[in-house]
Amino acid sequence: MSAILEAFRFKRKDSFMHRLDPRTTLYMAVGFSILGMFFIEIVPLLMILGLILLFIALARSLRQWTRSLRGLAVLAVFILVINTLYAPLSLAISTVLRLIVLMSAFSLFFLTVHPDDFALALVKLHVPYDFAFAFSMAVRYVPTIATETETIRDAQMSRGLELERGNLIRKVRNYLPILIPIIVSSIRRALQVAESLESRAFGATPKRTSLHELRLRKRDVALMVFTTFIVGLTLYVVFVAPVSCPGLLPDWFHWALPPM
């Protein structure tokens, strides 16, 4: 499970993508995810994935992405099998591709944006600071809780817990001895963090200033324009072109596996 999270964990690196304003990266992530939603054909989805991978490569983070993909493999196979039960194989494949596109689009964001900068970006987008801060805290505690989950699992397995035992309902119930301690200790920690924040005068001034200000540069504007252009073009190709000039899209664009 933890391998999937690899593509959503910020790593400090010096790359073109890391230097972008978080608002730009967020815009791109949302834009590319929307792109993925417009298509159910394999070819365009692969093209979108290629585009995203280009940017992940620019962020010098392809290795983390690959590792996550390996973690996603089990889920992907599961979706593939379930879908082939009532849909053509091509559709099953493109459903999996869509999931990978979504995952990759947001991994582009989370790989390159420090949680603190994300909070700053939210504030710039007029989200109240308390909420923005709560969000960056949530991201910050994901690895902590992941480590804690492993410790709890070890502790319960030492008491003879067998996660794989029993039928499906029983298997779900087997996780209770792990889930409950996670929830309880997370609540305990939340209360402690709240006290520690208050003792450091959190929220003392209504208007906060920050040490470094976010600034949109030329490259940010350029990338936002690029994303807008791509999304706009897609909208045109999907909704307008089939009516106004049929035959614009070559046949290979709709390529699918022959039905079985």
Place this chain on the structure above:
Amino acid sequence: MIIFENVWFSYTPGFPVLRDVSLQIAPGEVVGLMGENGAGKTTLVKHINGLLKPTQGAVYVDGMNTRLTSTATLARKVGFVFQNADHQLFADTLEDEVAFALHNLRFPKGEIKRRVARYLKLFDLTRYRGQSPFLLSGGERKRLALASVLCVQPSVLILDEPTQAQDANQKRVLLEFMDSFRRSNHTLLLVTHDVEFAVQAVDRLLILSQGRLLADGKPREILSNPSLLHRARLLPPQLTQFAHQLGQYVPTFPKDIISLREAVTAVNRLLSAKK
């Protein structure tokens, strides 16, 4: 009998956390495991109940190779009390909490009932038996965690930092309990930073440093060896430090003192010699 045979272990390939650890622990031994943060103490003990399997080498518990045995099977023999009691308490009542391991290991109903009652009483928790574990105080939660592991009556018990955040009274209770456990020929392994506690509790010390077993011997020999302790980044007990510093003024003063009684005897002898 616990046997480690040239055990190497790494979480990430190329970064070994345990390096060529070999040791044997006989039934009835009370062993302390000490070492700096990140030395590999917890990693080492997790091999004993099969939570971790060696990358190279082998670990045997009563003749069973841990690589071939599940943690659930080993749980009958090896009890493991984790550092933080909150990482294992989850049940609705104290009784359910103690019964959890017994259910998992498929003990008969009558036996479960008997043991739950017995172990709640042993740790002075009977009056809360129908309550939620989360309403207990920190010390009580620690005791409950202990009861919920011990009720299986394992022949090997591993305690990870049992004295952390415990008051003097709680430590005394723990010491008494460990003593009774030892007398029934059970094996106890104590992972700790608390050298003052270790010196009272154990009869053998293992020192781990950067994944290597640096020393294995009697607490007295190890704790009065300053260069060894320095390498392992450990401080000797205060009384040993006292003996060393006093020894700079009085060369005849014994330097291998580890207990209060020894220190009193030595000082007394010194005073009567002066007269």
